[in-house]
Amino acid sequence: MVDVAQPLSGSGAAPNRASDLSIRIRRSAEFVAIPLFALIVSGVLFSIFLLALGKSPGDFYSLVWRGGFGTAFSIQNTLQRSAPLILTGLAVAIPARIGLVVIGGEGALVLGGFAAAAIAIPLVIGHFPPFPTLVIMMAASIVVGGFWIGLVGYLRYARGVNETISSLLMTYIGIAIMNFFVEGSMRDLSNPNKPSTMPIGDAYMVGYIPGTQVHWGFAVGIFLAVVLQILMSRTTFGFAVRVAGGNPRAALAQGLPVGRLIVICCAIAGACAGIAGFYEVAAIQGRANASLVAGYGFTGILVAFLARQSPIAIIPVAIMFGGIVASGGLVQRRMELPDATVLLLQGMTFVVLLTSETLYGRFKIFQPPETTDRT
């Protein structure tokens, strides 16, 4: 009796807490080590491809480094390109927490951007002060984007419509709506060859983060990623969402408002994509036109999946993507490789990272040590 009881009382509160910590470290080490390993594997695979083409992998990776991260200009280029990807990544990751695969961020981005440009026109003509104008524009993007994907969530809950298909199809509807107005009633006739809305003008543009060439969308993206991470992992709302995502029936049986949770998650997602659209208009294009349809919404899907739908992990993944895209040009120019090379690297990385998902839980080193007190 005594020798059984002894280790129990001996390994009281304090050592238990220590092993708690070590378990957490091991667990999180797993989330870092496996993706890193996958990145290295895809790098090696891609090197073989380059060697087959007769190009030097060393040159390639040094150019990727130089073009994406190696100079102050490159880093800012990377961050600027990652800004919309953080937001569109969030637009996929948040619904994923409640078990929905929503891939329609592109539509919400386009409509969000269009709404911002449209609501700005009367304000700009009326010489409304810039800051409140921008606030109203952003609010319009959030509302329209949130409504657009919120509708996807509503259709899912109320009518059982598959959210993946509906969000994708609604993207095309969204783009068509934008084109309808931009090429029709809202077209700026002073620009005859490329249909666009009236430009909002330099005075109304969102500037850069001071001291950089990166627009504010990047900072807002990081802020939202952190806030949404906290919301999803540290609040009762987030807990309810995870429960509903894990087992909607059980969640219903527990009295959780699953329908409302689904619509809210989708609306948050749409709002994130809408904000990305707002920055495309207010920081970059200065007007709404077909250039809003740049594929950021679709790249966001990749970003979110690579980040394993974790809002906080979206930040580094989006920056990595930004860096690859930013350096893609330099690689094309210096090594005379086609543009598809970088897509191939992205695709390979994606496949290897997804394959590496099966490795979780298979390495002893990351597992909590066998506990002696299980008897």
Next chain:
Amino acid sequence: MQYSGLNRRHFMKATAASLLAGAASTRLAHAADTTIGIVYVGPRDDYGWNQAHAVAAKALKSLPGVKVVEEENVPETDACAKTMESMINLDGAKIVLGTSFGYYSPFMIDMAKKYSAVQLRHAAPLWTPKDPKNLGSYFGYLNQAHYVDGVAAGLSTKSNKLGFVAAKPISSVLSNINSFMLGAKSTNPKATVQVIFTGDWSLPVREAEATNALIDAGCDVVTCHVDGPKVVIETAEKRGAKTCGHNASQAPLAPKGFITGAEYKWITIYKGYATDLAGGKPLPNMTSGGYEADMVQNSPFGAGCTPEGKAAAMAAIAALKAKKPIYTAGLKDNKGKVVMDKTYDNLDPYLDQMNYLLEGVVGSIT
């Protein structure tokens, strides 16, 4: 103390120094060359707009003292600004050529303001004197080459019905359609041109449908003004119809039915920029022209062209080089209104405002 050689400050210094050394060495490597950056919106082998520029870029590379850096598939977002900046900062480009319409405003205007020592040129007639002086436009009057297409097609058709697949009813497209029709009428007064607008620059499925519809309606020659004419030419070839090309040479796509095609000759302009830069001369802000300035050309004649068609086309090219006007006094639009009150010079700005289809063209822009 042993680690002092590796402390953070030293590490930073060493890294910075090596970066600087690296940057300096690349600078030196390019110092002797004039670096020209070219940015494309699509792939360089699209048998269309981008390929026409890429062909010129390739020819440019063979010039001594010229280094060309190219980037394809660059969308009309801030990505194009960043690409240009990257060419300027990392490759030392002295001039950057943006070849897609949407690059100009706001991106190239911003780049021109930011990098006043670098020249930027854009392939559409958008530059105005209130824009930065180191920015400019270049453009070719492709309608002259479409006119030559029409001349050859008029003598190569049996049904006298010619088809035109067009993207959007904007002035440059309308001018190509009208010129093609006038060329055909000049050799074959019975010829008519039927046009179908697809609504956008690159809609391969609609382009194939439009081509089939035109052939079903009896057209035995089809041409087009879309970004990538590949689909139109291949579909028509498969159906046994003859074709005229657009933008770049599509001759390899239609070994049986290709007549000739309207092509830009960007190398004339690009060579001019390279020699001006090398000679330290200021670059023109606006460069444009047609056959008279050697800025457009026709693709080599294919098997679809009759000998008479070829002879007439060669004569038409000679006439255009001598500035023979295409749009003559008294021409009416296809609703019966006289739109040419006098004969216009081929480069007359009045023609840039074209918003009608001429009599002889079957179709509507609304």
